[in-house]
Amino acid sequence: MGKTTAEKIFEAHLVDEPFPGTKVLRLDVVLCHEITTPIAIDDLIRRNKDRVFDVSKIKAVIDHVTPSKDTKTATQAKILRDWARRHGIKDFFDVGANGVCHALFPERGFIRPGNTVIMGDSHTCTHGAFGAFAAGIGTTDLEVGILKGVCAFRQPKTIRFNINGQLPAGVYAKDVILHIIGQIGVNGATDRVMEFHGPAIDAMSMESRMTLCNMAIEAGGTSGICMPDMTTVEYLWPFIQNEFASKEAALAEYSKWVADADAEYEKVIEIDTATLQPTVTFGYKPDQVKTISEIAGTPVDQIYLGSCTNGRIEDLRIAAQILKGHKLASTVRGILSPATPKVYQEALKEGLIDIFMEAGFCVTNPTCGACLGMSNGVLAEGEVCASTTNRNFMGRMGKGGMVHLMSPATAAATAIEGKIADPRKYL
Amino acid sequence: MKTFGGPVLFLDRSDINTDEIIPAKYLTEITKEDLKPYILEDLKLPGFDPKGPKTRNARVIVSRANFGCGSSREHAPWVFEVNGITAVIGESFARIFRQNMFNCGMAAIELPKADLDLIFSHAQDDDAAVNIDIEGGKLTMSGGGKEKTFNFEISPFDKALVLAGGWVDYADQKY
Numbered sequence: 122m123g124k125t126t127a128e129k130i131f132e133a134h135l136v137d138e139p140f141p142g143t144k145v146l147r148l149d150v151v152l153c154h155e156i157t158t159p160i161a162i163d164d165l166i167r168r169n170k171d172r173v174f175d176v177s178k179i180k181a182v183i184d185h186v187t188p189s190k191d192t193k194t195a196t197q198a199k200i201l202r203d204w205a206r207r208h209g210i211k212d213f214f215d216v217g218a219n220g221v222c223h224a225l226f227p228e229r230g231f232i233r234p235g236n237t238v239i240m241g242d243s244h245t246c247t248h249g250a251f252g253a254f255a256a257g258i259g260t261t262d263l264e265v266g267i268l269k270g271v272c273a274f275r276q277p278k279t280i281r282f283n284i285n286g287q288l289p290a291g292v293y294a295k296d297v298i299l300h301i302i303g304q305i306g307v308n309g310a311t312d313r314v315m316e317f318h319g320p321a322i323d324a325m326s327m328e329s330r331m332t333l334c335n336m337a338i339e340a341g342g343t344s345g346i347c348m349p350d351m352t353t354v355e356y357l358w359p360f361i362q363n364e365f366a367s368k369e370a371a372l373a374e375y376s377k378w379v380a381d382a383d384a385e386y387e388k389v390i391e392i393d394t395a396t397l398q399p400t401v402t403f404g405y406k407p408d409q410v411k412t413i414s415e416i417a418g419t420p421v422d423q424i425y426l427g428s429c430t431n432g433r434i435e436d437l438r439i440a441a442q443i444l445k446g447h448k449l450a451s452t453v454r455g456i457l458s459p460a461t462p463k464v465y466q467e468a469l470k471e472g473l474i475d476i477f478m479e480a481g482f483c484v485t486n487p488t489c490g491a492c493l494g495m496s497n498g499v500l501a502e503g504e505v506c507a508s509t510t511n512r513n514f515m516g517r518m519g520k521g522g523m524v525h526l527m528s529p530a531t532a533a534a535t536a537i538e539g540k541i542a543d544p545r546k547y548l
Numbered sequence: 549m550k551t552f553g554g555p556v557l558f559l560d561r562s563d564i565n566t567d568e569i570i571p572a573k574y575l576t577e578i579t580k581e582d583l584k585p586y587i588l589e590d591l592k593l594p595g596f597d598p599k600g601p602k603t604r605n606a607r608v609i610v611s612r613a614n615f616g617c618g619s620s621r622e623h624a625p626w627v628f629e630v631n632g633i634t635a636v637i638g639e640s641f642a643r644i645f646r647q648n649m650f651n652c653g654m655a656a657i658e659l660p661k662a663d664l665d666l667i668f669s670h671a672q673d674d675d676a677a678v679n680i681d682i683e684g685g686k687l688t689m690s691g692g693g694k695e696k697t698f699n700f701e702i703s704p705f706d707k708a709l710v711l712a713g714g715w716v717d718y719a720d721q722k723y
Contacts, residue, residue, distance in 0.1 A: 157622070193576040
């Protein structure tokens with residue numbers, strides 16, 4: 122019997138099986154940010170165990186509230202910064218070099234096919250785009266990860282999604298994943314890995330694959346996973362060219378993590394891309410979705426472009442192409458947060474920032490900020506935001522605020538009209 | 549080992565997320581104790597008052613399916629812990645929340661919907677209380693002069709974490 126990608130990774134990283142069904146895995150990468158790590162650091166100090174298992178495998182960033190907005194957030198940043206310095210963690214990203222973790226870390230080439238990755242952040246599933254097993258965990262699991270380089274998991278079953286055909290114009294990875302979550306529900310993949318296959322995935326950039334895997338958690342999924350292929354190798358090539366004689370050699374090595382043709386899945390779900398449309402959430406759960414034709418015309422107060430879901434250069438290009446030559450509707454305000462400094466710089470060089478600013482957008486520094494109602498675009502009671510982020514929970518972007526999740530293209534079209542709009546007429 | 553059981557807070561809805569349990573704006577607190585006043589602040593349910601006596605007195609939460617979905621924040625179990633709530637009973641849990649509970653030496657107990665319906669029949673009883681026997685795998689629901697015992701299963705690993713008082717000491721000794 123063949124194996125799924127997650128099964129191969131579990132087998133290769135197994136340290137212990139203390140009880141049937143519980144697998145303790147060796148970790149390749151432990152990622153940290155300033156919201157969930159400081160309490161782990163404090164606890165390690167309190168236990169007289171202020172150590173790290175391997176400085177080269179720990180990466181840290183200040184991203185949720187940055188630059189710090191008050192004494193409390195400055196203290197969180199300081200705890201992380203002091204800890205990184207104390208232990209000599211060289212991959213630490215402070216103000217100026219920092220960006221949204223799930224955009225920044227892949228951009229630096231830290232995630233490789235076959236890796237095990239944890240972070241005290243639910244959207245860690247993003248990194249499965251590289252053919253890795255990447256899971257969000259809490260602070261205690263993070264603490265043990267930092268100290269011992271291991272994490273315990275229940276062996277997850279895998280659901281396979283075959284995305285057949287190619288995406289129609291105006292339909293993007295965001296629409297695919299919103300459609301899937303709408304179909305299987307917010308706990309449709311709890312304790313499951315979501316493995317993505319098919320021609321539409323093969324044709325996707327790494328950025329799109331990250332968008333897709335990013336929202337696996339919104340269906341309860343432990344990790345999203347895409348198969349490593351030449352697109353993965355091309356993306357990683359600047360970081361791996363000294364490790365491999367050729368791209369073909371890298372591909373041959375990484376291919377060992379591709380799921381076997383006879384792997385056993387709990388379920389196989391077929392998605393026909395021809396039926397997909399731009400998709401938008403309407404309620405307070407990510408599985409409450411409508412097609413654009415069902416929801417177009419809903420007025421909004423704010424447009425937010427950014428986040429670990431859709432703040433990458435590809436997203437900015439798509440939105441800018443639609444916004445070019447247009448202004449924000451007079452009833453809305455627009456906020457753009459490029460996800461990393463590199464994305465920001467590329468957008469500047471390509472003239473995208475000019476397009477956003479001429480349309481009337483406020484361009485902020487890279488940060489998680491408004492996505493979780495922390496800073497840089499929090500909503501007032503009763504306000505509505507068209508957002509490229511990942512959660513539409515009640516109050517998520519500000520107490521009493523409402524969020525409609527959508528693709529950057531749909532957000533851009535919505536910015537122009539001031540109400541939720543079909544991006545396809547602007548293509 | 550923590551104690552489990554006492555007055556019940558009933559939250560009759562599925563998919564209660566960790567933003568509702570503890571809003572993100574309070575994640576800037578550095579100590580668990582500082583989270584205490586903000587428990588369930590953004591949860592909107594008919595008749596539910598996050599500042600009311602039922603919340604204040606509760607030692608156990610009873611809810612429905614997919615409890616604790618959303619963010620990985622361990623602040624959700626912590627805000628329960630500092631308010632004296634050490635167990636949540638539901639039809640199912642989001643993976644990260646469930647593991648966070650056990651990692652902190654607390655309990656996330658799954659029961660079939662039919663059992664939960666029986667437990668929810670006590671929602672209006674002022675003296676509704678649950679007594680939980682982690683090692684024996686059973687819990688007793690009492691209230692309104694009635695009492696009923698239910699069996700539950702938690703994985704051997706999760707039980708070991710509860711008995712050890714959490715994952716950090718367990719892992720440091722073993723790995």
